[in-house]
Each structure stands twice: as structure tokens, then as C-alpha cells.
Amino acid sequence: MNGDIVLPELPQVPITLEGSSVLHQMFRFDWAAWKKLPAAERAAIASEFSEILGRWEAGSAEGHPNQSALFSQIGHKGDLTLIHFRESLEELNRAELELAQSGIYPYLQVTSSYLSVVELGLYESSEKIYSELAAAGLEPGTPEWNAGIKEKTARTFASLASRLYPSIPPAKYLCFYPMDRKRGEQVNWYAEPMGDRRAMMHEHGLIGRRYADSVRQIITGSIGLDDWEWGVDLFAEDPVVFKKLIYEMRFDKVSAVYASFGQFFLSVRVPAANASQWFEGTLA
Structure with missing residues (x-):
């Protein structure tokens, strides 16, 4: 009918909300050079770093947490992981520069890093919002x-807000890994209709919710910021739960068909109060 209103084609990109800027830094520690230093010099350098880490752990007195945390890596990929949550990329850069000017930095050899922002995808509400805006006569992509x-x-x-600007969980263990959604000729996540992707993500999310009492998960988006599309941080008191959660997720369609995974990094928390012990090899 001539009087029918023809709505524009709705976007296929889900709405996302972004929060804290996040930097993961992975290092190998130069034990040989470190052990050549006099004990008093080692102690002074470790004390300086512990003070810096203590300030970073405490975070902001007001506003968003803006915290950092240190973890001791398990395995051959490195020795230490530092994660930083800040309000902006500039704040992350300031943390990088403060570390680079500290006495411990000459003994830290960067093995990897990962830059991203905390991201919450609104798959459940994106289609509704798009439809409401289109019905109001607004054109996708316009300022309005x-x-x-x-x-x-x-x-x-x-x-x-508390999920977009989270505090770093105090859990003992950290599992971090980057991941992509496949976009090849035969399997392409981005070519699937929004409704299909929404349904698959809902199923995927149900698995994570079953582990909510034992794992804290923080998803960060990195498209345009780093080599992978998302980073995943899992925090738990029992590291075996990482295996159980990720294994179960491999059986749902989102992971079984559309996911590609990067390296996995498993680490154990080193509080600032115990950092000096780590550098002396006496951490229990």
C-alpha cells in the first residue's frame, strides 16, 4: 500500500557499552642480571617496586577503581603478568611510563602485551532499540x-557502571586469553543475521552464569586496538574451574563453530605486600 511506512534496513552491529581501558603486560625476568646485584641494591629496587604496586593496587580514592595487579606466570611463556585497569588510554600510558622509569624495569623483558577496553554487548536489546529509532523516522548512522x-x-x-569500571577481583588465580570470531569463506560469524547471533550468544552466556559463584569473568574488546578481537580474564580461587568452564563452552555453537583462540596465560596473584619475596625467590 502506498501509505505504508518503509523502515530502513536495520544495522547488524550490536550496540556495545565501553568502560575501563585495560593493558596486560607479560614479562620474562632477568634472574641472571638480578642475582649479580648486591643484596642491599636488590632490596632497595624491590622495595621501590612494591611501593608503586601498592599504590596501583589501592586505586583511586574517588571515582573508578583504576587499579593494577601483579601475577606470577606458570609455564614457559614468561615470569610476570601486570594488568592495569584505568579510565583512559592516557592513564594506561602513564602507568607504562612510571614502570619504565622504575629501578625494576631493566630486569623486565617484555614478552607480550594486550590492549583493550571493558566491553558489554547489548545483543538482547539492540534490535529493539534499532526498531524504535527507525519507527521514529531516524536514519541509521545520522547524528540523530x-x-x-x-x-x-x-x-x-x-x-x-560497576561492571564497566570493575575492581580487579582479589582471587588467587588468573587465566587470560585473546580470541576472535571466525570470518572465513565457509564460516563467518559476521555474516550471520543479528537474531541468530543473539540466540547463540544467549546460549553461550547461560554456561558462564552456571559458573558465576566460582569464576569472575571480565570481557574486553580489542577490535582496532590489538591483534585479536576480544580479551578474556577469568579470576578464581581454584584453577581447575578454568578448565571445566572453557571445556564446557567448547560444546556450544559460538565456540565450537565460530571461535578462534590465542595463547592462554595462567598466573597466580602476587600482592604488593609479597612482591619483595617474589624477587628473592622466597614467596611461599
């Missing part, structure tokens, strides 16, 4: 459309 999305997600953003 973008303003409408911002307005409709403002309440959700505020309600999820």
Missing part, C-alpha cells in the same frame, strides 16, 4: 540516530 542510541542506553550504562 547516534544521539537516540546514547539516550536509550544511558540508563543501562549507569546501572552497569
Whole structure:
């Protein structure tokens, strides 16, 4: 009918909310050079680093947490992992520079790093929001459309502030890995309709919720920021739960068909109060 309103084609990109900027730094420690230093010099350098780490652990007195945490890597990929959560990339860069100017830095050999931002995908509500904006006569991609999305997600953003700007969980163990969604000729996540992807992500999320009492998961987005598309941090008191969670997820369609995984890094927490013991090899 001539009077029918023809709605524009809706975007296939889910709305995402972004929060803390996150940097993972992985290092190998130069034990040979370190042990050549006099004991008093080693102690002074370790004490300086412990003070820096203590400030970073405490985070901001006001506003977002802005914390860092140190972990001792298990396995051949390195010795230490530092993770930093900050309000901006500039804040991350300041943390990098402070570390680079510290006495411990000459003994840290970078093996890897990963830059990303905390990301929450709104698969469940994206289609509804897009439809409402289109019904109101707004065109996708216009300033008015973008303003409408911002307005409709403002309440959700505020309600999820603690997840978008999280404190670093105090758990003993950390498992970190990067991942992609496949986009090859035969299997392409990005070519699937929004509704199909939403349904698969819902199924995927149900598995994670079953482990919510034993694992804290923080997903960060890195498209355009690093070589992979997402980073995953899992925090737990029992490292075996990482195996159980990830193994179970391999059986759902999102992981079994569409996921590619990078290296896995498993580490154990080193609080600032115990950092000096780590550098002396006496950490229990």
C-alpha cells in the first residue's frame, strides 16, 4: 500500500557499552642480571617496586577503581603478568611510563602485551532499540540516530557502571586469553543475521552464569586496538574451574563453530605486600 511506512534496513552491529581501558603486560625476568646485584641494591629496587604496586593496587580514592595487579606466570611463556585497569588510554600510558622509569624495569623483558577496553554487548536489546529509532523516522548512522542510541542506553550504562569500571577481583588465580570470531569463506560469524547471533550468544552466556559463584569473568574488546578481537580474564580461587568452564563452552555453537583462540596465560596473584619475596625467590 502506498501509505505504508518503509523502515530502513536495520544495522547488524550490536550496540556495545565501553568502560575501563585495560593493558596486560607479560614479562620474562632477568634472574641472571638480578642475582649479580648486591643484596642491599636488590632490596632497595624491590622495595621501590612494591611501593608503586601498592599504590596501583589501592586505586583511586574517588571515582573508578583504576587499579593494577601483579601475577606470577606458570609455564614457559614468561615470569610476570601486570594488568592495569584505568579510565583512559592516557592513564594506561602513564602507568607504562612510571614502570619504565622504575629501578625494576631493566630486569623486565617484555614478552607480550594486550590492549583493550571493558566491553558489554547489548545483543538482547539492540534490535529493539534499532526498531524504535527507525519507527521514529531516524536514519541509521545520522547524528540523530547516534544521539537516540546514547539516550536509550544511558540508563543501562549507569546501572552497569560497576561492571564497566570493575575492581580487579582479589582471587588467587588468573587465566587470560585473546580470541576472535571466525570470518572465513565457509564460516563467518559476521555474516550471520543479528537474531541468530543473539540466540547463540544467549546460549553461550547461560554456561558462564552456571559458573558465576566460582569464576569472575571480565570481557574486553580489542577490535582496532590489538591483534585479536576480544580479551578474556577469568579470576578464581581454584584453577581447575578454568578448565571445566572453557571445556564446557567448547560444546556450544559460538565456540565450537565460530571461535578462534590465542595463547592462554595462567598466573597466580602476587600482592604488593609479597612482591619483595617474589624477587628473592622466597614467596611461599
